[in-house]
Amino acid sequence: MNRSELVSLIRQKKSFLCVGLDSDPEKIPAFLKENFEDPVYEFNRQIIDATLPYAVACKPNIAFYESMGSAGWKTLEKTMEYLNSLPAKVFSIADAKRGDIGNSAAHYARAFFDTLGFDAVTVSPYMGEDSVAPFLAYKDKWTILLALTSNAGSEDFQVLQPQIPALLERLGIRATYWKKLYELVMEKALTWENAQQIMFVVGATQAEMLSQVREIAPDSFLLVPGVGAQGGSLEQVAQNGMNKDCGLLVNASRSILYASSGEDFAQAAAHEARKMQEEMEKLLKDKGIV
Amino acid sequence: MNRSELVSLIRQKKSFLCVGLDSDPEKIPAFLKENFEDPVYEFNRQIIDATLPYAVACKPNIAFYESMGSAGWKTLEKTMEYLNSLPAKVFSIADAKRGDIGNSAAHYARAFFDTLGFDAVTVSPYMGEDSVAPFLAYKDKWTILLALTSNAGSEDFQVLQPQIPALLERLGIRATYWKKLYELVMEKALTWENAQQIMFVVGATQAEMLSQVREIAPDSFLLVPGVGAQGGSLEQVAQNGMNKDCGLLVNASRSILYASSGEDFAQAAAHEARKMQEEMEKLLKDKGIV
Numbered sequence: 060m061n062r063s064e065l066v067s068l069i070r071q072k073k074s075f076l077c078v079g080l081d082s083d084p085e086k087i088p089a090f091l092k093e094n095f096e097d098p099v100y101e102f103n104r105q106i107i108d109a110t111l112p113y114a115v116a117c118k119p120n121i122a123f124y125e126s127m128g129s130a131g132w133k134t135l136e137k138t139m140e141y142l143n144s145l146p147a148k149v150f151s152i153a154d155a156k157r158g159d160i161g162n163s164a165a166h167y168a169r170a171f172f173d174t175l176g177f178d179a180v181t182v183s184p185y186m187g188e189d190s191v192a193p194f195l196a197y198k199d200k201w202t203i204l205l206a207l208t209s210n211a212g213s214e215d216f217q218v219l220q221p222q223i224p225a226l227l228e229r230l231g232i233r234a235t236y237w238k239k240l241y242e243l244v245m246e247k248a249l250t251w252e253n254a255q256q257i258m259f260v261v262g263a264t265q266a267e268m269l270s271q272v273r274e275i276a277p278d279s280f281l282l283v284p285g286v287g288a289q290g291g292s293l294e295q296v297a298q299n300g301m302n303k304d305c306g307l308l309v310n311a312s313r314s315i316l317y318a319s320s321g322e323d324f325a326q327a328a329a330h331e332a333r334k335m336q337e338e339m340e341k342l343l344k345d346k347g348i349v
Numbered sequence: 350m351n352r353s354e355l356v357s358l359i360r361q362k363k364s365f366l367c368v369g370l371d372s373d374p375e376k377i378p379a380f381l382k383e384n385f386e387d388p389v390y391e392f393n394r395q396i397i398d399a400t401l402p403y404a405v406a407c408k409p410n411i412a413f414y415e416s417m418g419s420a421g422w423k424t425l426e427k428t429m430e431y432l433n434s435l436p437a438k439v440f441s442i443a444d445a446k447r448g449d450i451g452n453s454a455a456h457y458a459r460a461f462f463d464t465l466g467f468d469a470v471t472v473s474p475y476m477g478e479d480s481v482a483p484f485l486a487y488k489d490k491w492t493i494l495l496a497l498t499s500n501a502g503s504e505d506f507q508v509l510q511p512q513i514p515a516l517l518e519r520l521g522i523r524a525t526y527w528k529k530l531y532e533l534v535m536e537k538a539l540t541w542e543n544a545q546q547i548m549f550v551v552g553a554t555q556a557e558m559l560s561q562v563r564e565i566a567p568d569s570f571l572l573v574p575g576v577g578a579q580g581g582s583l584e585q586v587a588q589n590g591m592n593k594d595c596g597l598l599v600n601a602s603r604s605i606l607y608a609s610s611g612e613d614f615a616q617a618a619a620h621e622a623r624k625m626q627e628e629m630e631k632l633l634k635d636k637g638i639v
Binding site for chain 2: 122126130132133158159162164166169170175184187208209212213214215217219240243
């Protein structure tokens, strides 16, 4: 899916919601396990049907499938076959956070773009340009680079700045001369070939940093996890992060998937997704996008 | 496998060779594809049998299996079942370079340690402590953290140091006041819970940096790719990186796997592995380890 198709989808659905398929066999409703051979697939299928009217994107979290081995990968394949068979378009993201050197990266890109048919894959920047280039080589496919994530560990390295020795501080030379790691990652990534196919992951729990992110990447789409269960504010994300094309995909997983643990799980998921879509529609209207 | 078992294995085999199973369906000998239902599994099985006398570790590169989808994961499962069924112990490494937040990281840890039965998995540090902790929670299992990799892209972020403004340089204040990203990653990781179960990836192409790495992590095991096809020198790696327990696992993949493309591929692989083992035995003797 290219950028203008994605922006059209957002305008058409009045939503920038991404539903994260963190489908945990231990958390899905018990009756599915009793009645279906592949209960996670059945769960996914019903969640997709229920939430798709309110969402533009769908994001399986690969960890949850991989923990079940080849059987989990089979479930993932079936989920993607179903998603790609639907008449209504949806932007599909493999939340895989892969990151390896050239030849291996090319195999990962093939796994997600060719074998599974995803539109986008999340990638770690730690190994640098030649670990990302094989993903960017795919036309109309997207590489979503980790920048500033929503977890506590984002403090460990992503916001590292040089530790200015006390001497320098006493001289009045401030740390803001130097950039944080995530800023350098974004700046450098935007110089790479096919950088127009890059999105960045920026956590909703980092909403106050979104204005700085927008200074570096005014046009890029941002994938924003952390609204909902992790406590980020949708309104603040939109306020600081929305650009003229919306430029946001806000993910919610647990708050939608596990809204009910009973037989009404799909209706409950639809209800949660719809609530978010309505809030998003308002934010898009405020910005004059729809 | 715990540390003393690993060190015993190195002493017993007089080797610190790790054979990387980057088994590419397009590169394995043609006759395997004609004669076996799962030619990659058959290739792996024969490579394992041929090289195990000379190697202490075996490292499937997950990208090569994942690009074949669930069928590739099935091949990986069969390979690990075979490896774990052997009477001779071998240290198994999932070269997966995963890195995600808590709950997802726990699922990745389960995939590689429980479902597949690996001893170790490679992990990216970008998302910080809470993305690594679920791997470190497994007793007698190892987390091999990316530090300074062997590829060109390692220059992009891993060796980043603050860019000292010209003014400061003119004042005679040098950049060495500040640490590089990979040094900070290693220092911080060694403060985490169960840090004794951490190894680091340091590329052989970075052999001149190994002395600095050893200042930060004198006791840790290092997984060293980049000898062989990528051009790193085994002798220089041993000179700068070996500690009293050896402390090194040096990986070779392509130079062993594809030593011959004919029916003698396994003998050719054994020959290459043996050459490396003999060189390693000499280096271990020089250091008084065997």
